[in-house]
Amino acid sequence: MDGIILKDITYTYPGAATPALDGLNLTIPRNQWTTLIGRNGSGKSTIARLIDGLLVPSQGSIMVNGLAVTEENLGKLHQQVGIVFQNPENQFVGATVADDIAFGLENLQVPREKMAPLIKRSLERVGMTTLADAEPGMLSGGQKQRVAIAGILALEPEIIILDEATSMLDPAGRQTILDLINKLRRDGGLTIISITHDPVEMEMADQIVVVGDHHVIENGPAAEILQKTTLLRKLGVGIPTGQRLRDLLVARGVTVPEQYFTEDEMVKWLWQQLS
């Protein structure tokens, strides 16, 4: 069975009065980029942690590419699912970049001879080979997040989850991470799940899942969900530039085709109309 299937999931944080997730059903397709959006505290991060087995649901079952999320499968699960967390500082375990990437490999008991080439290759994929011996204090937030991604790639995972991984970075750092994820998507073989409030990141996804009120509110292709401006406004997330421009044009009585436009597509369409 392909993809990630969450069936009838209920999860309550210890000490909380209401469940974070209540009877949630969700299927995340394999080898695609799915973005989870929703207000803070809507349960997006809880979903990410449940998929990796970091939290155990009080009810329901989860399958990750045919692997049941259970106590016995945790080791395999942690290898298959990599999470990049929000704070670049608090997920850097090693004393140097190479040591940090080695950390995951050490946990998997990869023999030492095999580590060096794996570390080198994953650093190449994130474009950080020259900084292999750098200490975390010498790195920017964006570079630390790239190291976190390299650490995950070294384990050859099937799924990579970005839990607001770009939210603490400056615009340049955010762009390098998004470009990197885009490149990984093109390389293929990876299911990408991102949790974000950033309209640019939402626009890059194939699928968007809207989470709210402890369950899934909407689920569909990105182009379809991003057209629902009223819903996006209600969620308090930003509206992508192309869509906002389209809405403004429609409000002024311009006829715009009934289709989703990214910023670039909008520019192209406008040029066509004007020339």
Add this chain to the structure above:
Amino acid sequence: MNNAIVFGSYVPGSSLLHRLDPRTKLFLCVAYVVLVFFANSFVTSAWLTVALLVTMVLSQVGFGLYWRGIRPLMWIILITVAFQILFSTGGKVYWHWGIMSITHDGLVNSLIIFFRFMVIITASTVLTATTPTLRIADALSWYMKPLRVVKVPVNQITLMISIALRFIPTIMEEAGKITNAQRSRGMNFAEGSLVRRVRRMVPILIPLFVDSFKRAEELATAMEARGYDPAAPRTHYRQLHWASRDTISLCLFAVVTVILFGLRIIL
């Protein structure tokens, strides 16, 4: 507050001493400190000083940098020496006032203490100047290995040490930020009596503790997500390599030791 206190002592380089295995250097440093207590005369002390000077030259670290390592501790040394001079008795009395007196034995003792202090601090500075803190931690965990037999969780302790070292600069930075935040709210850290100043540290320490616990929790989640299981065996990326220069160093040290005890017997 800056990292220099903890990390600043390492001087990058590629001298023979830099390339020595950290286990060798740690052992030699500890053994040398022990030897210092066996030096009982001017000649034996001079012999150990010569040995130390040779290693200092071999380390290719400027003497100025060594002085910088000793300087912060100078006050402690001077006060100890002063106490030793003024309050120890025995031998010929040169001067006395109340309970204080300067005697012959007091002067000799204080000279010995001064020598020991200087030499021990310099020797440990040679170690920390030529070895990154992390490598010293590696060496330390190697020496702890036998403790596994008595069920000491050596691997976990090693990981704890390395994480603690890695987070020192981060937490220092955080402390700086909190200090500035409190300052911007009108807190004045530079005025008032000592007790008041210490009490003003509380509004820095509490947020720092809360933040550190939050960090620890996030780090624990991230480590678990990367497959860390404290109970499971792990492989090790970082390894120590014993080279012939390490064996030679140990032999040279044995020679120094033999000569020291030889001098003790002859004199």
